[in-house]
Amino acid sequence: MxxxxxxxxxxxxxxxxxxxxxxxxxxxxxxxxxxxxxxxxxxxxxxxxxxxxxxxxxxxxIAFGNYAEIFADRLFWNAFANTVIFVVVAVPIRVGLALLLAVVLNAGLPFSRSFRTAIFLPVVTTAAILGVVMRFVLDPASGPVNEVLLQLHLITQPINFLGRAGLSLYTAIGVWVWKWLGITLIYWMAALQTIPADLYDAARIDGAGRWQRFRYITVPLLTPFTIIITLITVVEATNVFDLMLTLTNGGPFFSSEVIDIFVYRQAFAANIPRLGYASAAALLFGVCVMAVIAAQIVVVARLRRRVAEQ
Amino acid sequence: MSAAASSRSGARFWTWLSVLVLAVLCLVWIYPFLWLVSASFKDPLEIFSKGLSLVPNALRWDNYVRAWATAGFSTYMLNTVLVTVGTVLLVIFHTSLTGYVLGRYNFIGRKLVIGVLVATFIIPAGFAIIPIVDLTKTLGLLNNRWGIILALAGSGHAASILLYAGFFSQLPKELEEAAVVDGAGFFTIFGRIMLPLAGPVTATVAVLTFLAAWNSFLIPLVLTFGAPGQRTLAVGMLAFVGTNETDWPGMAAAATLSLVPVIVFFFFVQRFFVEGVAGAIKA
Structure with a gap:
């Protein structure tokens, strides 16, 4: 030993x-x-x-037969594009909104603990069940969301949030941000607590306003956290199977089909499953995700080195 | 009024305005849950008559009876509890053992084990599902709760292992040395001394694994296609709305039944959980 x-x-x-x-x-x-x-x-x-x-x-x-077919499969590229849209739209909203909330809650407002708990509630609950529930909440005929909008006279016709191509993907992004915002909020609040309070006091004495303190103290000191939080959120945004299958199932007409759903449909939901084809699609996309993450890490390392040299 | 006093009352105005905005936001945030509980007690006509009132006319418990008994949610609940408990126990068992030897011993192959564990962080989870179904079929565990437990306990626990390893590596060496003098063997030292000391880590791992297992969907879904009796709550929910599309109160009662245990659990361990997550991001 x-x-x-x-x-x-x-x-x-x-x-x-x-x-x-x-x-x-x-x-x-x-x-x-x-x-x-x-x-x-x-x-x-x-x-x-x-x-x-x-x-x-x-x-x-069949060697590379599946890959050859995938490159010509319009539905694969449709799913690929939807996943990219999901990441590009949803990640900045979730990360930015959570930061805004964290800064407000960190200022020591009354009830801030209760607010944090309320925002955190959807995080602990089952994504697949929330997906089903939100189908009813957003229903155009009897769902409460449309009812509220109608009564407030914000709309004259009910909106078919999940049944309209071109809208369902963005509705799903909204539901996803609602579901997971709380965890990002906790990350940011933890990050904000690492900034010493005397820095803000000193800046206040020097006459810096609220925005200036945020811009010149909070933002630079949060940079390392911003990188890691964004990275985590990007990976999560490529992994939205539970919510998407139960909320839209990729519909209508594949308009909200992300890669996870494409792979699942090929492997498990088709009359004749195509396990090889689904594996090739999953692999191709997985390699793309890893490449993006690796690129992010390389860029960050290079930026850090440049900052250190200065 | 002096300038200082007016700026102070201005600050108070902004504070209460923020509180008001946040209160509205939080109401929107938890509204789906309030609506869900309310709908679970209503009768169908009450829901479709487009009332926004959250207070039902009368408490219709028969919605719960229908979900629990007729729609099979009693079975789904039992399956979810068994799968969750089994997964938590298996994860604590294997991650604590590995964390212990990684944290306290230097042995041939240690760097390889750590390297592989870190690499599993980067590998996207979506890869694995088809081979996992194939493996489960080969093991003869398709449509079986054990198949689900093994698959849930088998992937994505590198963080728990590193948590244990970090904790055990900080304990003083004298602990083992004293125990060895007393004649304790390798297993006794681990079981009687080390694991009890790691209580806080075990609690964190248990809470995180509990939530992940209770909320899991893809693995229980694809491993129970042929056996409705083995479904978990999340899988059963999708099947329920697939066949009872118009039964809104039944759906709401079933969803409430599925979500209440995990919400209650969360309120008990909230502080603990929030600190665990916050600690992870700082590190």
């Missing part, structure tokens, strides 16, 4: 034998991670080269 300080360095085999308890302790995690994380990654690559409906035990090897 490595805790005992033996004078002679034992051979590797003896060391392994002496540490056998350690490997025994590692065994459950190793088996689980190998089966449910590592093996699926390699299996996906293999599956993506197969024409396989899942009813037969094994598929037929």
């Amino acid at each position: 490595s805790l005992s300080h033996s004078a002679i360095r034992p051979s590797i085999r003896r060391r392994l034998w002496a540490d056998r308890w350690i490997y025994l302790f590692l065994l459950p995690t190793v088996v689980l991670v190998a089966s449910y994380t590592i093996w699926p990654m390699f299996a996906s690559i293999w599956f993506s080269l197969l024409d396989w409906n899942g009813f037969e035990r094994a598929g037929r090897f």
